[in-house]
Amino acid sequence: MRAIIAASLAALLWSCAGAPRDTALAGLDLADGRTLARLQAALPPDDRGALGTYALLHWPRSQFYCGDPIGGVTREAKTVGEAIDQTRAYEARLAKASAPKAAPTRAEQLEKQEQVLTTRIDRLVLERDMLYARLGPAAASSSRKREIEQAISATRSKLEKLRA
Structure with missing residues (x-):
């Protein structure tokens, strides 16, 4: 009978705690090993x-x-639960930040290549326009103008193949 009363009393005290x-x-003092061990023993x-981890680092x-x-x-x-939740949230953010990035999809790679080719054409056209601004009508017969036109044509051809 005393054992039942003692067990009931212990359960009652535990529920009030x-x-x-x-x-x-x-x-x-979370730096005190006994205090930390006592808190940890009461946790799942x-x-x-x-x-x-919280006690040691955070x-x-x-x-x-x-x-x-x-x-x-x-x-x-303010509480043990908040400390645990903050630690878990922080570690989840760290894990997410350090996770390897997914490789670009084929569509993303094609879009990037298209962007590079389009930018190259724009730069070549600008260079050709600057050549005309500098040389005037003489630019039409210059070797540099022919090189630029060939580069524009080759780049447009690559762009068309990419889009096909």
């Missing part, structure tokens, strides 16, 4: 690592704290 994630961080296994009073709020969060975590 609140959820471990609601534990306030104010006044706690998947939350323990996040709290440890807690403002840690010796390894970089000096900037975690991931742009403007306020310090």
Whole structure:
């Protein structure tokens, strides 16, 4: 009978203590291994690592704290749960930022090639116009004008093949 009463009393006290994630961080020394271990022991296994990471790297009073709020969060975590959530959000942003970029699609590659060829034609036309501005009617018989016209023609041919 005493065992049942003791178990009931323990369950009642545990339910009054609140959820471990609601534990306030104010006044706690997360650098103290015993304090951190006690907090982690009350958490589900998947939350323990996040709290440890927060205490080691993101807690403002840690010796390894970089000096900037975690991931742009403007306020310090007030509870264990906030610390865990901030750490997970920050690590997710880091993972996303460091993930390799997808290779461009074939359509994107073709669009880029088309843009390069179009820009080349525009530059050649501008160069031809500047040649006429500098030489006047004599530009029509210049060797440079013939080179430019050949380059324009070759580039237009490549562009047409690309678009086909």
